[in-house]
Amino acid sequence: MWHLNDWFPVLLSLRVAFISLILVVLLALPLARILGLYQFKGRDVLEAFFTLPLVLPPSVVGYGLLVLIGRNGILGKYLNDMGMSLIFTWWAVVLAASVVAFPLMYQSCRGAFASVDNSYEKAARTLGANELYIFFRVTLPLAWPGILSGVVLTFARALGEFGATLMVAGNIPGQTQTIPLAIYFAVESGDKATANTLVAIITLFCFLLILWVNRWNRKYTH
Amino acid sequence: MLKASVQKKLWHFDLDVSFQVDVGQILVLWGPSGAGKTTILECLAGLCTPGSGQIRLDGHTLFSSHQNINLPSRQRGIGYLFQNYALFPHMTVEDNVRFGLQAQRISPSKQKVVYQDLMDSFGVGHLLKRYPSQLSGGEQQRVALVRALVVNPRLLLLDEPFSALDRETKLALRQQLISLHQQWKIPMILVTHDQEDAQELGDVFINLHDGQIVSR
Numbered sequence: 001m002w003h004l005n006d007w008f009p010v011l012l013s014l015r016v017a018f019i020s021l022i023l024v025v026l027l028a029l030p031l032a033r034i035l036g037l038y039q040f041k042g043r044d045v046l047e048a049f050f051t052l053p054l055v056l057p058p059s060v061v062g063y064g065l066l067v068l069i070g071r072n073g074i075l076g077k078y079l080n081d082m083g084m085s086l087i088f089t090w091w092a093v094v095l096a097a098s099v100v101a102f103p104l105m106y107q108s109c110r111g112a113f114a115s116v117d118n119s120y121e122k123a124a125r126t127l128g129a130n131e132l133y134i135f136f137r138v139t140l141p142l143a144w145p146g147i148l149s150g151v152v153l154t155f156a157r158a159l160g161e162f163g164a165t166l167m168v169a170g171n172i173p174g175q176t177q178t179i180p181l182a183i184y185f186a187v188e189s190g191d192k193a194t195a196n197t198l199v200a201i202i203t204l205f206c207f208l209l210i211l212w213v214n215r216w217n218r219k220y221t222h
Numbered sequence: 223m224l225k226a227s228v229q230k231k232l233w234h235f236d237l238d239v240s241f242q243v244d245v246g247q248i249l250v251l252w253g254p255s256g257a258g259k260t261t262i263l264e265c266l267a268g269l270c271t272p273g274s275g276q277i278r279l280d281g282h283t284l285f286s287s288h289q290n291i292n293l294p295s296r297q298r299g300i301g302y303l304f305q306n307y308a309l310f311p312h313m314t315v316e317d318n319v320r321f322g323l324q325a326q327r328i329s330p331s332k333q334k335v336v337y338q339d340l341m342d343s344f345g346v347g348h349l350l351k352r353y354p355s356q357l358s359g360g361e362q363q364r365v366a367l368v369r370a371l372v373v374n375p376r377l378l379l380l381d382e383p384f385s386a387l388d389r390e391t392k393l394a395l396r397q398q399l400i401s402l403h404q405q406w407k408i409p410m411i412l413v414t415h416d417q418e419d420a421q422e423l424g425d426v427f428i429n430l431h432d433g434q435i436v437s438r
Contacts, residue, residue, distance in 0.1 A: 122269050123308035125295035127322030128373055137321070141312045 002200075003193035008174055009182035010201060012090060013159055016178060020097040020158040021151065024105045029147070032109035033135075047110075054103035058163025061100055065168045069095070092169040093176050097158035104157055108150025112143035145217050152213045156206055224377055224409050228265050228275040237261055237272075237433035243377075243409040243426065250424030251413045258433040259413045260305075263379045266411070267302050268295035280376055296325075301375030305382045307366040309354035315365050316350040322373035340368045344398070360391035364398075371406070378410045384419055396422055 004010075031050070035043060053061050069076045069086045079085060086092050116139055124134040140147075162180040169176035171185055179202050186195040227240035237258045243249045251259045264270040265285075266277060274287040279300070284293045309318050319341065323333045341347040344364040354362055363383060370378065383399075384392040396419065403410060414420055420427065429437040 117308075119304050119306060119308040120310055122264075122267075122295075123302065123304055123310075124321065124325070125269065126267050126298075126300060126302040127325055127369065128296045129321070129325035130296060133325050138310060142310075 001193055002197050004197045005194065006173070009177050009179045009198065012093070012177065013179040013202075016090065016093050016097050017155050017159040019094050020101055021155050023094070023098050024102050024154050024158075025151065028102055028105035028150075029109050032106050033113055036110055036113045050106050051103045053100050054107075058100060058161070059167060062096065062164035062167030065092075065096060065099065065164060069168065087168060088170050088172065088176060090169070090176055093161075093165050093178060096164040096168050097161040100161050100164055101154040101157040104153040105150045108153065109143070109147055112146025112150070113139065115146060116142045145220055148213060148217065152209055156209065159202065159206070224266075224277075224279050224411075226266060226275070226277045228262060228272045228277070230261065230265065230270075230273045230275075232258060232261065232433060235432040235434075239428070239430070239433070239435055241426075241428055241435075243411060245407055245409055247425040248403060248410045248412055248423050249426045249428065250420045251411060251428050251430060252415075252417075252420050253430035253436075255415070257430040259430055260381055262430075263302065263381055263411065263413060266377070267300045267379060268293060268298050269302075299374070299376045301370035301373070301378040303363075303366055303370055303378070303380045303383055305385065307354075307362045309362055309366055309369070311354055313353075314350065315346070315352050315354070315357070318354065318365060319350075319369050319372060322369065326373065337368065337372050340371060341365075344368055358391075359387050360395060363387065363395060367402075371402075376408055378406075378408055380410060380412045382413050382415065384414070384416065392419075399423065 035047060066073065066087075068074050069079070069092065071077075071080055071085065071087060073087075076085070076087065086095065120138050120142065121134055124138050129137070160180055161178070162184070165176070165178060166181060171177055171181045173182075177185075179198050183195050183198045183202075186192075186198065223245055224243045226242075228237065230237045234256075235258075239258075239262060241249065251262060253259060261270065265272045265275075268284065271292060272285065272287070275285065276283070276288065277285040279298070283289065283291050284298050285291060309315075310321065313321070316337075319337045320333055323336060328336070338347065341350070344367065346361055346364045346368065349357060349361060349365065354365070357365065380399075384395065387395065400423065412419070412423055427438060428435050
């Protein structure tokens with residue numbers, strides 16, 4: 001009933017989710033701040049583009065990434081010339097997870113920053129603080145609950161990514177096989193014990209994560 | 223002394239005012255809501271930019287459309303008491319009051335000397351460890367005043383400071399403001415709806431309607 005031969009998918013999934021999370025935070029947080037502050041021509045188009053991976057089928061995102069980083073792809077060609085290849089490596093798993101999870105982080109940060117009453121920032125300015133100081137001591141802490149929920153959603157989405165991953169990284173046991181892929185192929189091959197165990201692990205993990213965030217948020221906002 | 227002339231295009235009308243406040247004076251900005259009172263305060267404090275005009279405080283030019291000068295808010299030395307007080311909800315009273323000193327890199331040993339006396343003189347010295355949400359309206363206002371004063375402003379702007387308070391608290395704070403003004407001797411500008419507040423506190427009056435001064 002319960003059995004797991006190989007812990008590799010669990011470790012890979014965690015590693016991929018963590019790295020994707022870091023990349024996505026570094027990219028989405030500043031972008032959300034800047035696009036929230038400045039109104040310019042084409043902003044709506046840019047934001048629609050940022051949100052696209054959230055609504056498109058993962059296979060479409062996967063196809064797009066193949067066009068980009070495939071061996072004859074737009075970027076892949078250059079990487080190939082330099083003797084590198086992303087496709088069918090665990091870095092391709094990170095890329096797929098990051099692209100698919102990015103809109104969640106972007107939207108959360110955008111909403112979180114917009115929810116901060118700007119009179120606090122104004123007050124800080126009149127007290128002699130510069131913009132960077134205000135961002136780290138006023139804006140970011142006040143936006144934090146919203147950003148944290150974005151962090152959790154991003155992590156969970158990266159952990160569960162399946163469709164795009166399969167297309168750009170394949171299902172190579174010991175190299176690119178994450179938990180969702182391992183579950184799918186365990187079920188395919190009738191290995192119920194492995195599927196049960198992996199399903200239990202990922203369900204419990206996500207459940208505890210969300211429980212912790214909800215509790216933390218309640219404490220923080222009080 | 224403050225000398226200002228501010229012109230700015232607003233949604234429904236054009237703001238166009240000129241006035242002067244001397245060191246010992248409180249200027250009262252009076253008028254219906256939406257007349258441009260808060261916009262004037264924000265232009266003075268550097269929180270919004272006038273279309274044209276000039277703002278001079280104690281001989282320094284803070285803004286001049288002619289000379290292309292527009293000092294950022296943090297360099298203007300203007301204290302601002304916001305209508306909702308804008309106390310940082312995630313910081314204790316002590317951290318709120320220290321914020322300006324920390325932002326201006328005043329050494330921690332000097333910080334406490336500066337704010338403890340002020341806190342005590344406003345009767346809120348015992349609230350240092352509380353959060354703003356745990357204070358009454360009157361206490362919040364006093365803390366916000368202390369926070370604005372610790373950085374030694376050369377001009378104090380008060381945006382409807384009594385609007386959210388009950389009558390008793392309001393009378394006490396009005397008295398406090400009068401003695402504060404006598405002690406600090408900096409010009410103040412007070413925005414209010416209330417005729418009684420205006421008469422009790424004001425030395426100079428500006429009655430504003432749709433961005434224009436209708437009487438002084």
